[in-house]
Amino acid sequence: MTNQTLNNQSDDKGKYRHLFVVIETINSDLIPASLEMLGEARRLMDKFNIQYNSDEKVIAIVLGDKIRNLSQELIFYGADAVIYADNPYLKYAINKIHTKIISKIVTDSNFIGELFPYDGADYVKPRYMFFLADNIGRHLSATVLADLDSGLASDINKLVISDLDIRHQYKTKGETIRYEKVLEMYRPDFSGFLWTTILCLDNRNPDIKKEYHPQACSIIPGTFEPITKDTKRIGKIAEYNPVFDEQDLKIKVIKHEFVKNPVQFENYKVIVSFGRGIKDNPESNIKLVEKLAKLLDAEIGISLPVSKKIFHLNEKLETLYITPNRVIGTSGRKVTPIIYIAIGISGATQHLEGMKESDFVIAINPDENSPIKDVSDIIITERMEDVVPVLIEELEKRLVPDNPGKKESQLQVNAYGKL
Numbered sequence: 001m002t003n004q005t006l007n008n009q010s011d012d013k014g015k016y017r018h019l020f021v022v023i024e025t026i027n028s029d030l031i032p033a034s035l036e037m038l039g040e041a042r043r044l045m046d047k048f049n050i051q052y053n054s055d056e057k058v059i060a061i062v063l064g065d066k067i068r069n070l071s072q073e074l075i076f077y078g079a080d081a082v083i084y085a086d087n088p089y090l091k092y093a094i095n096k097i098h099t100k101i102i103s104k105i106v107t108d109s110n111f112i113g114e115l116f117p118y119d120g121a122d123y124v125k126p127r128y129m130f131f132l133a134d135n136i137g138r139h140l141s142a143t144v145l146a147d148l149d150s151g152l153a154s155d156i157n158k159l160v161i162s163d164l165d166i167r168h169q170y171k172t173k174g175e176t177i178r179y180e181k182v183l184e185m186y187r188p189d190f191s192g193f194l195w196t197t198i199l200c201l202d203n204r205n206p207d208i209k210k211e212y213h214p215q216a217c218s219i220i221p222g223t224f225e226p227i228t229k230d231t232k233r234i235g236k237i238a239e240y241n242p243v244f245d246e247q248d249l250k251i252k253v254i255k256h257e258f259v260k261n262p263v264q265f266e267n268y269k270v271i272v273s274f275g276r277g278i279k280d281n282p283e284s285n286i287k288l289v290e291k292l293a294k295l296l297d298a299e300i301g302i303s304l305p306v307s308k309k310i311f312h313l314n315e316k317l318e319t320l321y322i323t324p325n326r327v328i329g330t331s332g333r334k335v336t337p338i339i340y341i342a343i344g345i346s347g348a349t350q351h352l353e354g355m356k357e358s359d360f361v362i363a364i365n366p367d368e369n370s371p372i373k374d375v376s377d378i379i380i381t382e383r384m385e386d387v388v389p390v391l392i393e394e395l396e397k398r399l400v401p402d403n404p405g406k407k408e409s410q411l412q413v414n415a416y417g418k419l
């Protein structure tokens with residue numbers, strides 16, 4: 001088998017087309033991160049259209065109740081077409097129902113073919129698909145891609161479309177083959193310190209031939225910028241009338257409530273976070289962090305592993321601080337304080353994503369090579385047990401004499417915050 005013969009088998013002849021973006025809504029309104037995803041889809045397809053001279057499109061899919069008027073907005077933010085299903089049964093994102101409808105829409109060759117007629121073989125499936133990597137999108141992306149019998153890359157924060165020469169024992173039977181229009185999906189690996197590129201490639205090996213489309217991913221909110229709204233943009237809007245499975249409608253949402261997060265990082269100018277570096281004496285070290293935070297009028301954050309209850313702590317400390325509500329990073333919260341103090345935190349990519357936009361970062365970490373240094377304005381390369389008590393002592397000395405109970409440091413931070 002020559003390269004050329006193997007290559008020809010990959011010619012999709014229009015079977016796989018377009019980039020579909022699954023939009024999320026809440027209370028009949030767009031979730032802002034959906035527009036970020038749409039913006040990146042637009043940028044990628046603009047390049048795609050030039051590079052491959054193709055007329056493939058960005059198609060947004062939006063399901064919900066009273067959402068039809070969002071379609072125009074999605075066109076203004078980059079979609080070439082919007083397919084919406086507006087129905088009271090779609091008010092809440094019930095996974096089973098949404099999975100079936102999305103899978104049906106993207107495989108409905110008549111519907112998609114009418115939207116963008118193509119002079120070639122029949123449309124079968126999307127070329128690419130984007131979902132949000134939030135609680136709803138992570139679940140939905142997995143079930144839709146299982147339905148479509150393809151792969152999924154989750155928690156992506158960089159995307160490139162290119163042609164790649166691939167040689168693989170099974171995929172290409174050891175031959176080097178050019179794969180065209182490959183979606184390169186980047187994410188931090190599980191350690192958080194290396195990047196992984198995920199590819200979803202067809203098997204071109206004749207012995208185990210299998211096609212993998214769509215190439216799909218879930219995208220971390222906050223990663224990409226939406227495009228600037230352009231009210232002159234025009235696009236197609238199509239309604240999809242879903243047929244519901246009676247059985248599925250038995251799933252009912254009885255109550256839907258927004259629970260306010262008890263940890264309000266937004267109200268603080270300083271955040272002191274701690275990570276696994278407190279390990280040598282967790283209870284006493286958390287008390288040091290607590291004291292420092294109090295003096296600085298700061299809120300306390302944690303790294304993700306700490307939230308997995310890896311330390312033996314008294315119940316009070318555990319309940320107060322060892323909670324997912326305090327996690328900073330891609331699996332937790334994004335914070336932008338004036339001062340961020342990272343104590344015993346190494347600086348994995350997932351953590352940095354949550355705090356790197358802080359104005360001023362101070363790290364306390366004896367390892368001078370830990371990646372947290374890359375985003376720090378100051379790194380104190382000593383053990384926290386040695387540094388934090390000194391900081392506490394210095395701050396305590398600075399009690400303003402004519403204003404008992406108020407710390408000078410606190411006043412300074414407040415003044416800085418108003419600049």
Ligand SMILES: Cc1cc2nc3c(=O)[nH]c(=O)nc-3n(C[C@H](O)[C@H](O)[C@H](O)COP(=O)(O)OP(=O)(O)OC[C@H]3O[C@@H](n4cnc5c(N)ncnc54)[C@H](O)[C@@H]3O)c2cc1C
Nearest residue numbers: 192275276277303304329330331344345346348350351384
């Ligand atoms: C899908 C996924 C999502 C993730 N999401 C998040 C997320 O949202 N947020 C997050 O934080 N992580 C997240 N992670 C985990 C992330 O990859 C790292 O494993 C984690 O951030 C490391 O936590 P850490 O810095 O506390 O621990 P470590 O990496 O173990 O670092 C501990 C640091 O403490 C230092 N240290 C040791 N002794 C002391 C001492 N005495 N004083 C001071 N410093 C000391 C060490 O030098 C080291 O740098 C995620 C991982 C995955 C796979």
